[in-house]
Amino acid sequence: MRTNDRLRAARLDRGWLSQEKAAEEISTAGRLALGDAYFTVSVRTYRRWESDRPGWPRPDTAAALRAAFGLSPEHLGFTPPPGHPARLRPAEEGSSMERRSFLAAGSVAALSIVSPADLRPRDIDPALVGYFYQQLDGHYAADMMLGPRDLIGTVAEQYRLISHLSRAANGPVREELLQVGVTYAVLAAWLHQDAGLWDSTAYWHGIAQSDAQMTGNADLTAYAVSNMARLRIDLADGRAAVDLCRGGLGEGHRLSDRIRVNILNQQAHGHSLLGERAAVDRTLDEASRTVVTVDPSVPWGAAHRNSYFFEVQRATCYGRMGLQAEARRIWDRINANMPPAARRDTGVYLARQAAAYAATGEPEHAVTLAAESAEIAAQTRSARHRKELETLRESMSRWRDDPIGDRLVKALGPLAA
Template sequence: MRRVLIDNDNLLGPLRAIPAVESQIDAIRQLRLSYRGADASELQYIQTQYAELCGWLYQDAGNFRSAQFWTDRALEWSYAAGVPDLTTFILARKSQLAGDMRDGLTAIDLAEAASRQARPDTRLGAIAATNGAYGYALTGDSRNANQMLDLAHTLITDQDMDPSFSWGSWMDDAYIEIHRARSLYTVGNHADAAEGFRTAIENLPPMRHRDKGVYLARESLAYVGAREPEQAASIGLQALGIAEATGSARIITELAELDGQLERWQSVPAVTEFRESFDGLIAHQA
């Protein structure tokens, strides 16, 4: 059931999945009242996984307060479940959430905490390093951001992964390079960021539909920063179609920023088309 909900989120966005995930958490908590021993521990583990997923869904929906609530519950419950790998993964996820909230120092601190706990034969160290890199970019430290991303590449290339380990199956070289492009944009290197997004997006697997929309939106912002409004608007329209299908607030937030930045180029036909389409989407949602 959790796998189906994750797949639906990737295709359709978070808003349709959140009620089902919260319902599952309530059902599991009720079941736990009737079980003890190994069965109770297994239910605690499953409940923790659902809480982490719920935090992610709210994060993608742009509701950071609820995202923090559920991710904090997941961290708390992971200790009770006694699964150190899951605790480490959730610490890395909290670093990612802090980055989305533009709290660079907290993103760095949580990533370092996750790195200290990460088993060497898992992707956890690479996940932590990638999220910590964005924290460094938010603080303007491009050197450490690049070093963390290089480390993430090394960790997923040079280590023999535990074949039974499932957390962070999406962590690959393309994902790391997406975050390098985001860091480049954050520190003001817009042309290289745009090129980095374009190359990494081409290597994304098809099932990461919603994520592709997020990355397209960020690529469009990089092109605005590089003073290429027509290219920015064209890519923004691609992201807009995915935003409409998924309801992802992460995409819409990026596109709202794009809309504002494109205002100075209203005479460009592609810009006019994007801005009118974006206004239509916002009016429809309202």
């Protein structure tokens, strides 16, 4: 039996393994978004949606689907009726040029012009804030498994919804929606950065920074700054990264330990680009001590409580500074114990481990690691990951005319596909 693969994929992306769970979650999202305590999507209705003839949802149901998935019905596999405006919108599939345009359009659409009716003050259920934070956790987990491109449209659309709701809300609910909106804008910036869409990345950082300023929250403003520093690091501008982090830390006692850890981490990478090992070690040591006192109630910024996080940062910094023998010992420990859910990150770390082995005179082992890394890169489509492997290819150019060079070309074959 044929199915609506788009809706099924979106359901599984949310972690809803059964159709019953999806119907329940869409009902909850619809009640919150519509302000209708009796809104319900039956399991029978949802099953029809996942069939090959899902039809077109009613306006209230379409709003519930948009709230639950962050995507419009046509992008969830529903068929617009003749004459419906959705038929005039570009499809998500198409040529590679259309696909790139769709990804970049997520930025422009995020702050699309709304009608005056959308801006009229109205009661917004405070429970929506918790709902969006719950969705955000799911996006973080999906990013680790899928890479950026499958999530860009979803996150941009959800930011658009949050932004519209915050414009209509009043009082504490407006402030809380602005705050959760900052976290979505930061995630959107990261996804665009990981996909190599640099102009869109800068655009989203601008949104995050301006929204953070509106909240007046020192933590959020510093969090946005730390993520701007991450962009500078990917652009190899260590001095700018260090200066941005120094400015973020200037808030001093007003910052939570969680955000302080974020900034210290990025500052360490900035120092590594400048070749300042002592500063790298000092900053990472301070961050690892600070994380012990992180307040779990702060909903933004990574807690970095996993056992390998700071070792990853140290190994990355050491490799960047040419200390590959030390980096290699750390990567050996890390990659032997990476969790299966962190697939995208595992691929990046394998590429860095391979570079360390090549630099220390073991190209055979480097090629083996590169092959495993390239398979993951082909699946997650992370531009950052591909860049790591291209850097590895360049660093192994001295073996180009040897059998090892031929093996490396074969190992990196999935990148061409």
